[in-house]
Amino acid sequence: MDPRVQQFMALIKGRNPGENEFHQAVQEVAESLIPFIEENPKYKYARILERIAEPERTIIFRVPWLDDKGDVQINRGYRIEMNSSIGPYKGGLRFHPTVNLGILKFLAFEQVFKNSLTTLPMGGAKGGSDFDPKGKSDNEVMRFCQSFMSELFRHIGSDTDVPAGDIGVGGREIGYLFGQYKRLRNEFTGVLTGKGIEWGGSLIRPEATGYGNTYFAEEMLSTRGDSIEGKVVCISGSGNVAQFAAEKVTQLGGRVVTMSDSNGFIYDPKGIDAEKLKFIMELKNVKRGRIKEYADKYSVEYFEDKRPWIIKCDIAMPNATQNEINEDEAKTLVKNGCICVSEGANMPSTPEAVQVFLNAKILYGPGKAANAGGVATSGLEMTQNSMRLPWTREEVDARLHMIMKSIHATCVRYGTKDDGFINYVDGANIGGFVKVANAMIAQGVV
Ligand code: NDP
Ligand code: 2IT
Numbered sequence: 259m260d261p262r263v264q265q266f267m268a269l270i271k272g273r274n275p276g277e278n279e280f281h282q283a284v285q286e287v288a289e290s291l292i293p294f295i296e297e298n299p300k301y302k303y304a305r306i307l308e309r310i311a312e313p314e315r316t317i318i319f320r321v322p323w324l325d326d327k328g329d330v331q332i333n334r335g336y337r338i339e340m341n342s343s344i345g346p347y348k349g350g351l352r353f354h355p356t357v358n359l360g361i362l363k364f365l366a367f368e369q370v371f372k373n374s375l376t377t378l379p380m381g382g383a384k385g386g387s388d389f390d391p392k393g394k395s396d397n398e399v400m401r402f403c404q405s406f407m408s409e410l411f412r413h414i415g416s417d418t419d420v421p422a423g424d425i426g427v428g429g430r431e432i433g434y435l436f437g438q439y440k441r442l443r444n445e446f447t448g449v450l451t452g453k454g455i456e457w458g459g460s461l462i463r464p465e466a467t468g469y470g471n472t473y474f475a476e477e478m479l480s481t482r483g484d485s486i487e488g489k490v491v492c493i494s495g496s497g498n499v500a501q502f503a504a505e506k507v508t509q510l511g512g513r514v515v516t517m518s519d520s521n522g523f524i525y526d527p528k529g530i531d532a533e534k535l536k537f538i539m540e541l542k543n544v545k546r547g548r549i550k551e552y553a554d555k556y557s558v559e560y561f562e563d564k565r566p567w568i569i570k571c572d573i574a575m576p577n578a579t580q581n582e583i584n585e586d587e588a589k590t591l592v593k594n595g596c597i598c599v600s601e602g603a604n605m606p607s608t609p610e611a612v613q614v615f616l617n618a619k620i621l622y623g624p625g626k627a628a629n630a631g632g633v634a635t636s637g638l639e640m641t642q643n644s645m646r647l648p649w650t651r652e653e654v655d656a657r658l659h660m661i662m663k664s665i666h667a668t669c670v671r672y673g674t675k676d677d678g679f680i681n682y683v684d685g686a687n688i689g690g691f692v693k694v695a696n697a698m699i700a701q702g703v704v
Contacts (some may be wrong), residue, residue, distance in 0.1 A: 260289070260292060260293075262292045262296075263285065263289055265293055265563040266288050266307065266308075266625075267281065267284070267285050267288065268313055269308070269386060269556055270284050270285075270508035272290060273312075274360070274363070274623055276360065277359060277360030277363060277364075277668075278360060279360050279361050279363075279580060279581075279605070280360045280361075280363040280364045280367065280671050281433060282364065282392060282605065282609060283297050283364040283367050283368055284311050284364075284367060284632055285609070286609060286612070286683065286687070287367070287371065287687045287691075288307065288586050290684040290687035290688055291307060291687055291691055292307070292689065293477065294688050294691075295307060297511045300681070300699065301385060301695050304695075304698065304699050304703075306551075306695045306698055306699070308695075309698065310341065310367075310370065310691075310694065310695070310698070311367065313338050313339060313340045313363065313366065313517060314339050314340060314341060314342060315338075315339040315384075316336075316337075316338050316339070316359075317336065317337040317338075317339070317362075317410075317413055318334065318335070318336050318359070318536055319334070319335045319409040319410075320332060320334065320335070320409075321334065321335045321387060321389065321402065321405050321406050321409070322405060323398070323401045323405040323600065323683075324401055324574060325398055325675065326395055326397060326398055326568060327438045330580065331402075333387050333388055333389040333402070333406075334387060335385070335386075335387045335409060335410065336357070336359065336362050336385050336386060336387065336411060336589050336649065337340075337368035337383065337384075337385035337404050337413055337414070337419070337421070337573070338359075338362050338363055338365075338383060338384050338385060338455060339366075339381075339383045339413075339419055339525060340363075340366035340367060340369065340370050340381070340382040340384070340687050341360035341370040341381050341382045341694060343694055343697035343698045343701060344373075344374060344379055344380065344381060344522075344694055344697050345373070345378070345379035345380040345381045346367065346380065346416075346418055346419055346420055346422070347368070347381045347382065347383035347414075347418065347419035348373055348380035348381060348382065348383060348419070348420050348422075348633060348636065348637070349365070349366060349369040349382055349383040349384040349385070349421065349422070350365075350384060350385075350386075350421065350422045350423050350424030350427065350632075350633075351372070351385045351386045351387075351421045351422070351423065351424055351427045351431075351435075352365070352384070352385075352386035352387075352424040352425045352427065353386055353390070353391050353425070353426035353427050353431065353549060353573065354388070354390065354425050354426045355388055355389075355390045356388075357386045357387060357388045357399075358388070360482075361580070362384045362385060362386060364580070364604075364605065365384035365424070366382055366384035366697065367382070368381055368382075368604055368605065368625065368626050368691070369382035369383060369384055369633070370694060371626050371686065371687060371690030371694070372383030372550040372626040372627070372629070372630045372690065373630075373633055374557045374635075374689075374691070374694050375627060375630055375665045375668060375686060375689055375690045376630050376633060376634040376637060376662075376665065376689040377627065377634075377661060377664055378634060378637035378638075378641075378663055379637075380420075380636075380637055380640075382462055383410075383419055383421070383532075384424070385395040385410070385421055385427075385459045386424065386427070387402075387406060388405075389402050391426050391431070392426075392427070392546075396430070399430065400432065400434045402612055403431055403434035403435045403438065404434060404437075404438045406435070407434075407438035407442070407566060407695050408431060408438065408442065409542060410435075411438070411439050411442045411443060412484065414439075414449055415447070415449055415479065416449050416471070416640070416643070416644075418445040419451065420448065420449060420451060420636070421435075421449075421451075421638050422450060422451040422452045422632075422642060423498070423635070424451045425497070425579065425686060427452075427453040428452075428497075428498060428517070428543070428608045431466070432450055432451075432452045432453055432454075433453075433454060435450060436449070436453060436457070444678045444680045446458070447657075448639065448640050448642070448643030448644065451463065451636035451640060452464075452523065452639075453639070458639075458643055460635060460636075460638055460639035460642055460646070460648070460649070460654055461649070461650065461651040461654050462634075462635055462654040462655050462658060463635045463636065463638075463639055463654075464502065465502040466502075466631045466632045466634070466635035466636075466658055467498065467499045467502065467503075467602060467629050467631055467632030467657070468499045468500065468502025468503035468504070468505065468577070468602060469502055469503075469505075469631060470628075470629065470630065470631015470632065470634065470635075470658055470661075470662050471499065471503050471575060471577070471600055471601075471602040471629055471656070472486070472503050472506035472507050472510065472575075473506075473631065473659055473662040474600055474623050474627065474628040474631070474662050474665070474666060475573060475575070475598055475600035475621075475623065475628070476510065477662065477663060477666035478598055478600065478621040478623055478680075478682070479597075479621065481552055481599060481621070481670070482597075482621070483512070484597075485511075486507060486510040486511060486512040486573070487510060487511035487512070488511060488512070488513075488568055489512045489513070489571075489572040489573050490512075490513050490515055490568065490570070490571045490572050490573070491507050491512045491513065491514045491515065491519050491571060491572065491573045491574075491575060492514075492515060492516045492566045492569050492571040492573070492574050492575070493507075493514055493516060493518075493521065493566070493575045493577055493602075494516070494517070494566050494567075494575070494576050494577055494578040494582060494603075494606075495517065495518060495519070495567060495576075495577040495578030495602070495603065496517045496518060496519050496538055496542050496549050497519075497537070497542065497577075497578070499516055499544070499602040499629065499632070500518075500541075500575075500577040500578065500579040500602065501535065501538065501539055503575050503577055503602055504517065504530055504538075505532070506532070507573075507575075508529070508532060508535070512573070513528075513529035514529060514530045515527055515569060515571065516528060516566035516569055516571075517530060517538065517549060517552075517566075518565065518566055518578060519548060519549040519578075520578075521548055521550065521562065521563065522549065522550065522551070522560055522561050522562040522563055522564055523549070523561050523564060523565060524529075524550070524552045524553045524558055524559070524560050524561075525559045525561065525566070525569055525699070526547055526552075526556060526558040526606065527558075527559075528603045534556060538552060539550065547660065549694065550562075552606055553656075563608075565582060565583075565587065566590050566624060567583055567587035567588075568587075568590055569594075570594040570595065571591070571594065571595075571596055572595065572596060572597055572598065572603075573598045573599075573600065574591055574596050574598070574599045574600075575599075575600050575601075575602055576599070576601055576602065576603050576604070576606035576607065577601075577602035577603050577606075578603055579603055579606065580603065580604060580605045581605065581606065581607075581608050582603065582606045582607075583599075583606055583607045583608065583611045584608050584610065584611055585608060585610035585611050585613075585614060587611065587617070588607065588610070588611035588612075588615060589614055592615070592618045592620065593613060595661070596620065597620050597621060598620060598621040598622075598623075599615055599621070599622045599623065600621075600623045600628045600631060601623060601624055601625035602629045603623070603625060604625045604626075604627065605625055605628065606625065607624075612624075612683065616681065616683070619679050621665070621680075621682075622683070623669075623682050623684055624682055624683050624686050626686050626687075626690060627665050627666070627669055627682060627685070627686040630660050630661075630665055631661065631662055634658060634662075635654065635658055638654055638658070640659055647688065659687045665686075665689075668685065668686075668689035669682045669685030669686050669689055670685060671684070671685070671689065672684060672685045672686075672688040672692075673685020673686070673688070673689075
């Protein structure tokens with residue numbers, strides 16, 4: 259390891275003990291940025307790297323609520339307000355039993371760079387809770403959301419901090435959170451994004467992360483004169499991002515052969531077409547069932563406790579969670595002829611897996627670039643809320659498409675190496691950094 263990176267990481271690990279995912283996210287960025295900062299010493303003198311890795315504010319709170327039996331339950335709530343130099347704090351809320359401070363800090367850190375790449379004026383944040391919505395009734399989810407917002411409301415606002423969804427937080431949760439915020443503040447504002455279309459939401463926001471992830475893959479492929487048409491695609495996850503990535507890939511002529519959840523994956527060699535995807539959407543969004551039921555319905559193979567990366571494919575879209583592709587799985591993908599990895603999830607590849615993709619010189623689009631379409635469209639929702647004027651589906655989709663092309667162009671600008679290889683990791687890290695770092699310098703030592 260570069261000794262400068264090592265020295266910086268010793269500082270980060272000392273200040274943030276035990277937060278492994280946060281260390282991982284910071285180290286990846288530091289590896290791209292430290293050589294760049296050496297060439298641009300103004301960032302060094304202002305100690306931007308040290309400042310950018312320290313949250314502006316960390317909020318941790320108790321979330322007590324009553325379950326359906328009348329018993330008291332206690333969870334922990336968080337909001338990490340990482341950086342506000344280019345706009346109000348912005349980023350999702352995750353409700354999942356694995357949530358802890360380190361995971362949310364890694365997500366908030368990534369969000370700063372991602373939001374900068376979108377071209378829109380948004381700072382970076384992330385929040386959530388170790389609450390598990392799985393197996394809870396709608397009423398339990400509502401009471402939890404109301405309790406969570408009863409504390410969070412005092413820290414957020416449409417010009418201060420604008421949360422949205424992430425794992426375990428979809429339209430249902432955003433509705434309950436918004437209702438409680440409105441009641442406490444007596445204000446109808448764009449304080450959350452991902453709202454329902456009848457009450458201030460944006461068309462295309464539900465689709466945006468998966469569509470954007472696919473548009474980004476299409477852009478990467480176009481640099482090699484290729485496209486999604488006719489490609490075999492492995493997708494992991496079966497939630498919001500996975501569903502709409504599958505929809506767009508299929509519309510563009512690709513064949514999606516896998517989807518998964520935390521229990522296993524299904525392999526459908528004929529492809530998950532529009533009709534079958536409708537079944538998955540109903541299964542996951544309404545019945546809240548398990549992906550295994552797809553295998554039973556369509557008589558395809560189900561691999562329990564396995565991840566899809568053992569299946570031969572041209573394109574891989576990890577769209578479930580962090581560290582879901584390890585080194586061996588990355589090697590298997592490359593060996594099987596995979597030419598493109600477009601990350602819908604945040605940090606789904608381990609550092610060793612990333613190295614395998616970079617060494618093989620395949621098209622590798624890291625999450626902070628490839629999944630930025632979701633937050634970008636959240637930004638467009640904020641714009642429409644401010645104007646009090648909704649845009650059409652076509653208008654929002656066209657803007658999303660344009661933004662993904664622009665993010666790709668930024669990665670090419672900052673990530674192209676002497677031999678012409680585009681290192682999208684460096685491209686996204688440096689491209690996301692410059693705007694934020696310049697704003698931090700302009701605003702002084704704050
Ligand atoms: P959802 O909650 O809608 O879906 C999550 C999916 O991932 C489910 O299929 C879930 O399976 C699976 N999953 C979650 N945790 C694990 C785990 N530990 N191991 C295996 N599978 C798991 O979330 P989203 O689709 O919104 O989010 C997916 C990813 O995309 C996350 O990394 C998120 O941070 C990222 N992302 C989301 C954006 C958005 O707009 N929603 C924007 C940008 C990135 P199960 O149901 O069994 O838990
Ligand atoms: O990781 C992400 O970018 C999100 N979960 C979406 C955040 C947002 O504010 O829309």
